[in-house]
Amino acid sequence: MGILNIEALFITEDQSVLEAMKQIDATHNQVLMVAENKKLKAIITDGDIRRHLLRGGKLEDKIREIANYSPKFIHEKDRDKSKELMKKWSVLSLPIVNEALEIQSIAFLKDYEIGRKLSVNAPIVVMAGGLGTRLHPYTKILPKPLIPIGEIPIAEHIINHFMEYECDEFHFIINYKKNMIKAYFGDVEKDYKIEFHNEEKPLGTGGGLSLLKGKLKSTFFLTNCDVLIRANYKEIYDFHKQNGNMITIVAAYKHLTIPYGVINLITNGEIASIIEKPEYSFLTNTGFYVVEADVINRLKNDQAMGFTDIIEQQKNLGEKIGVFPVSEQNWLDMGQLEELERMRKELEV
Incomplete structure (x- = not known):
């Protein structure tokens, strides 16, 4: 205790x-x-x-x-x-x-959330079509969603976390090695619905959402297939709705220490100041969002674009974009090899 x-x-x-x-x-x-x-x-x-x-x-x-x-x-x-x-x-x-x-x-009181209804029951969109070039040589063999973290691939970890909040409708936007992804989930015993949407050409982290026109009519979660957020999804969802956001970005605080003395100059090579091993803190995009369905309806078909471009598009239209901050430890990202090993250590405990 x-x-x-x-x-x-x-x-x-x-x-x-x-x-x-x-x-x-x-x-x-x-x-x-x-x-x-x-x-x-x-x-x-x-x-x-x-x-x-x-x-x-x-x-x-x-x-x-x-x-x-x-x-x-x-x-x-x-x-x-x-x-x-x-x-x-x-x-x-x-x-x-x-x-x-x-x-x-x-x-x-571990693994027990008091006084809150954890059900969200929102659809989930997983961007799973990328080449995963930062994870070579693993992704030369397997598509990124199927890279194993312990006994199951990262995609199943993502699904399992959402299932804790009674989210059982999943939409995977796929392209690279898509038949392997379909075959894997075809053999998995599951108590959730999963639908695959094929990109005929790479559409980026945002453009693939146009494949869902007419299929999603409610607020949904959007996540990259290489990140896992260990936070309260109900709290994130409620924050999004209560603030009337069109998009809510889940952002993590990062703390960096520069391991050198940083020199600031005035002119002509004259030193203004020197700061020994300065620390910087900033919010960074985790690739995990809550999104209103209207965002999909405003997209052009088959236009490649990043989701950050969609955020700018919605902002320019006057829509409200919110940020829900989480701690750095609550964000697991396997987008690079060193981060993949950290994720394995965290999830295999």
């Missing part, structure tokens, strides 16, 4: 939102305890951070500005009731404290 090193989940209120994000990513939990000398002061979750950023907050802001200073907790004598109380209070974790409010352990 507790974890071995609870100090890994401690953070101080003077630390930044960026530091909290990094710590949440490193610990693979969605919560941190704001503590001083082990004494519980507040709690901060990944949801608190996301809401802060969506309100225009900065990564440099202090945790004290967004933490919950009225957290739920239980005393050691009640630790046997932790699961019952987490369900009652609709929380996924609960600090266990002594009489001095010093944190002794933390209880987690």
Whole structure:
């Protein structure tokens, strides 16, 4: 129920939102305890951070500005009731404290989402027609959707994640080695519907959607076949609908440290400043979206284009484009060989 090193989940209120994000990513939990000398002061979750950023907050802001200073907790004598109380209070974790409010352990209610209906039941479009050139030599033999991650290919991992939200209608846009993809799913025992849409020529990450004209009439998820988002799909879907977006981009925060001293110049070779190993944080497109069906109806047939071009097209038409941020750890992308190995390690545990 507790974890071995609870100090890994401690953070101080003077630390930044960026530091909290990094710590949440490193610990693979969605919560941190704001503590001083082990004494519980507040709690901060990944949801608190996301809401802060969506309100225009900065990564440099202090945790004290967004933490919950009225957290739920239980005393050691009640630790046997932790699961019952987490369900009652609709929380996924609960600090266990002594009489001095010093944190002794933390209880987690894994794989259980409290008080939320997880059903989304939206159709899913998977862009699965690319050559996968960044994954040679694997894709010389197999199409990208069939590259195995553990005992099943990446395409089945994607399907299984959506099935947890009662999404059972899948549309695969295929081109490269399409007969292998059809043959594989023809032999798989499945409790979902899958329809294949053949590109006669490469249409890019967006143009292939024109093959779905008249076939999708409701809000749908769109994903590349080489990414897996480990987030709450119901929360993403609800965010999209509540904000009246035409397209919602799921974006991941990336943190990069330049391993050199970066020099800024004025003129004539004169140095203005030198910054040792600067850090940069930015949002990056994951290739996972929620999309309204009207987007498909506005596409020209057989016109090759990227989905980012479609986003610009909709923006120019005055449509609302939203961004739902997730942590870097919640985005698995096998588009490159090193990332493929990371995905295997993450999913084979």
